[in-house]
Amino acid sequence: MKDEKQNLEMVNPTQxxxxxxxxxxxxxMIERSKKQAKELAKLVESNKWSTNIQGKKYLHVEAWETxxxxxxxxxxxxxxxxxxxxxxxxxxxxxxxVDRNGNVIGRGYGLCFRSEYSKKNFDxxxxxxxxxxxxxxxxxxxxxxxxxxxxxxxxTPEAEMPRKASVVSNKYAxxxxxxxxxxxxxxxxxxxxxxxxxxxxxxxxKLKNEKK
Numbered sequence: 001m002k003d004e005k006q007n008l009e010m011v012n013p014t015q016x017x018x019x020x021x022x023x024x025x026x027x028x029m030i031e032r033s034k035k036q037a038k039e040l041a042k043l044v045e046s047n048k049w050s051t052n053i054q055g056k057k058y059l060h061v062e063a064w065e066t067x068x069x070x071x072x073x074x075x076x077x078x079x080x081x082x083x084x085x086x087x088x089x090x091x092x093x094x095x096x097x098v099d100r101n102g103n104v105i106g107r108g109y110g111l112c113f114r115s116e117y118s119k120k121n122f123d124x125x126x127x128x129x130x131x132x133x134x135x136x137x138x139x140x141x142x143x144x145x146x147x148x149x150x151x152x153x154x155x156t157p158e159a160e161m162p163r164k165a166s167v168v169s170n171k172y173a174x175x176x177x178x179x180x181x182x183x184x185x186x187x188x189x190x191x192x193x194x195x196x197x198x199x200x201x202x203x204x205x206k207l208k209n210e211k212k
Contacts, residue, residue: 060159090114
């Protein structure tokens with residue numbers, strides 16, 4: 001069993017008839033995308049909706065959903081399936097993107113298994129939640145990734161990035177895991193620290209200062 005199971009690719013983003021793009025509409029589309037990218041970057045930075053992994057920024061699901069709001073598109077989970085493989089357990093989720101008129105314009109799938117490095121202590125509800133987060137992020141990524149790239153972020157959703165102990169030195173990884181097991185930090189902090197040594201060091205310093 002691999003440490004991280006990759007998400008499935010999705011179907012075509014839209015089944016609607018596409019109009020021929022003329023120079024005027026193309027220019028308008030580009031300008032609209034640039035404007036959305038600028039506003040997205042402001043919101044991401046002010047709300048800390050991204051994670052820095054080895055010098056690159058990956059967006060949280062809240063940022064992807066915000067792009068949807070810009071365009072009148074929302075996501076909904078249409079299927080959540082438990083999966084058992086030998087001694088492993090997880091979920092597969094399916095999300096659809098729906099426009100203002102109720103048309104399905106995109107779809108994404110997400111998997112989450114307990115065998116993943118940072119998920120081995122997750123309860124079933126947390127595994128199900130992460131599978132849904134990945135499905136929603138993937139669906140938005142398939143349709144709106146150009147806006148994300150224009151804003152200066154990586155097109156791969158943060159939820160899909162692998163969590164491996166090798167990203168953070170063993171000294172910090174073991175300490176961070178102990179803090180999570182003893183419920184001294186929440187799941188979000190735990191995952192951020194596992195993929196960013198900078199975040200891990202900041203947390204350790206913060207805890208040391210609190211003890212003084």
